[in-house]
Amino acid sequence: MQPQTHTNSYYAATVNDVTDFAPLLGENSADVCVIGAGFTGISTALHLAERGYNVHVVEANKVGWGASGRNGGQMIGGIAGEENIAKHHGRDVEDVFGELRWAGHKIIRECVQKYRIECDLKFGYLDVAIKKRHLRDLEADYERLLKADFPHEFRLLSKSETQEAIGTDAYVGALLNMGNGHLHPLKMCVGEARAAVSLGTTVYERSPVLHIEHSGRPRVVTQQGSVTADAVVIAGNAYHDLDRKLRGVMFPVHSFIIATEPLSEDIVSTINPMDLAVCDPNFVLQYFRLSADKRLLFGGRINYFGDDPEIIKNNLRRKMLKIYPQLANIGIDYAWGGTIGVPITRVPQLGRVSPNVFYCQGYSGHGVNVTHLMGKILADAVAGTLEQFDLFADVKPFTVPGAHWLSKPMVALGMLYYQMRDRL
DSSP states (O other), rough: OOOOOOOHHHHHHHHHOOOOOOOOOOEEEEEEEEESSSHHHHHHHHHHHHHTEEEEEEEEESSTTTGGGSSSOOEEEEEETTHHHHHHHHHHHHHHHHHGHHHHHHHHHHHHHHHOSOOOOOEEEEEESSSHHHHHHHHHHHHHHHTOOOOOOOEEHHHHHHHHHHHSSSEEEEEEEEEEEEEOOOHHHHHHHHHHHHTOOOEOSHHHOOOESSSOOOOEEEESSSEEEEEEEEEOOOOOOSSGTTTTTTEEEEEOOOOOOOOOOHHHHHOOTTTOOOOOEEESSEEEEEEEESSSEEEEOOOOOSOHHHHHHHHHHHHHHHHHHGTTTTOEEEEEEEEEEEEOOOOEEEEEEEETTTEEEOOOTTTHHHHHHHHHHHHHHTTTTOOOHHHTTOOOOOOOTTTSSSHHHHHHHHHHHHHHHHOO
C-alpha cells in the first residue's frame, strides 16, 4: 500500500496546519505504539502522553487522513448500540451510560481550551423529525435529557419553529440541543497531534504497517522500520485489516459530503441563522451544517463506492435541493467521500488480539464524540484500569463470514433494505 495525501475535501483545503512528520525508519522502542493517527489513535496518544508515557504513533498516510479528517464535523452525543451493551450486562441503559454519552464532548471542550486548538468549534444541534413516529423518539430523548438534569439548553421545536430555525419545511419538528455541536475535524485532529507531540509523543506519517509481531513486547513493523513497545493499540477503524480476528466484524460504509460556495448573509440568515448542525433520523441519513466561512456542508450516504467528485456532486446536490430549493443557483466547490465502520450490532468494538495488543473501532457515525471517549478508555486500559474497557469488550463482535471480501455488495443490499425501512 502506497501512502496517500489527503482527499480533495473542503477540510484539506482549509486546514490551518499541514503536518509533515517523517516516516518510521530503523528500530525504535516505546512504552506504547499506536497504529493510526485519526481521532482514536491521537486521542489515545494524547491521554497517555499526559500521564507520562512514551508514545509512538505510526500512520500509513497523514494525520487525520481517514474518517477523522473527512467526516461531517458533527459532535453528537450518545453511543451507538447502547441497548445491546446494557442488555448484555443485564443492566438498565441509563445506569450503564448516563453522563458517559457526553464524556467525549467534555474531553473535546477541555482539549480545545487547554491546548488552544483553533478548530471552529461551535455549539448547537438539531435532531429533526421527518415523520410523526420520529417525533415520539425525540420526545423520549427530551424526557431523558430532562431526567438527567442536562446542563445545556434543550427544547422541542414545532414544525413552524423548526422551519424558522433552518429555513425549510422538510421536517415536522425537531429537538434543539445546545450541548451538541460541530467543528472542523481535520483542524481538531491535527491540533491534538501537535499537543501530543508537545508532550513527547513521536508521530510517523507515510508509514503503512505491514504486520505486528506478537511476543512479550510486540513489534510493529513497516517497510523501513519498526517500533517495539510494551503495548500496542490498533486504531485504524475501517481503513485497515491488520489482524484476521478483526476481519468481517464490521462493514465499511461510505458517506459523502459536498461543500457549496460561500453563501451570502441573506441566505445564511434564512436557512441557518443559529449556525446549527442538523441531522435526520434515517439510517440512510442526511446531515448538514455551515462551515466557518458560511458554506453549506451537506452529507449523506449514496449507493456508490468511488470517489468521482462529479458523481458525488450530482447525487448530493439533488438531495440538498429537496431541502433547500433556494440554493439551485449556488455552486458546489468541493465533493468528497470516506469510509466509516459500522459493526453488525452497532456496538463500538474494543478488545485485544493478544494480551498487550488492544484495538478499538466501529462508531457507526458517532465518531467525533465516541473516539475521544475511547481514547481515554484505551489509555486507562493500557495503564491497567479496565472497568470501562470491559463494558464494551465483553460484548463480542458478530462476525459475518466473507464480509471482508464481499463488503461492497453486502453494504449495497443493506442500503436498499434500510432505505425501504426509512420510507415506512
